[in-house]
Amino acid sequence: MTRHVIARADDIVPGSSRIVTVAGREIGVFNVGGDFYALANRCPHAGAALCEGFISGLVGADGPNQYRLERKGEFIRCPYHGWEFDIRTGQSWCDPKSMKVRQFSITVAPGETLVKGPYVAETFAVQVEENYVVLDL
Secondary structure (H helix, E strand, O other): OOOOOOOOHHHOOOOOEEEEEEOOEEEEEEEEOOEEEEEEOOOOOOOOOHHHOEEEEEEEEOOOOOEEEEEEEEEEEOOOOOOEEEOOOOEEOOOOOOOEOOEEOOOOOOHHHHOOOOOOOOOOOEEEEOOEEEEOO
């Protein structure tokens, strides 16, 4: 598995997302309440750029005309047909038995763990020979 640094954690604030291209593939990275999730930017229903859709919650009801918004910021709505997908799991809310968006593993790592030192620049031997500077390569 190859690791790709895509952003600073502070650059994707809670409730927002960013679409990145990694190895030729568009992936939406979402910050849901401080936790990060990554989904393929392709709706499995009709191929839309899913991660460009509206981030929303789930509408629940206790009875007729008694609506409430639940799980705010945890769903992405496809910009083509409005199908909703759970950002945390990729599961379709419209067709949960057969439709799911591909998820990718994502973590937050301290910068110093991404590249280990010691940091050593490449050096070359230099010597002076009768008024000429010579670089050994």
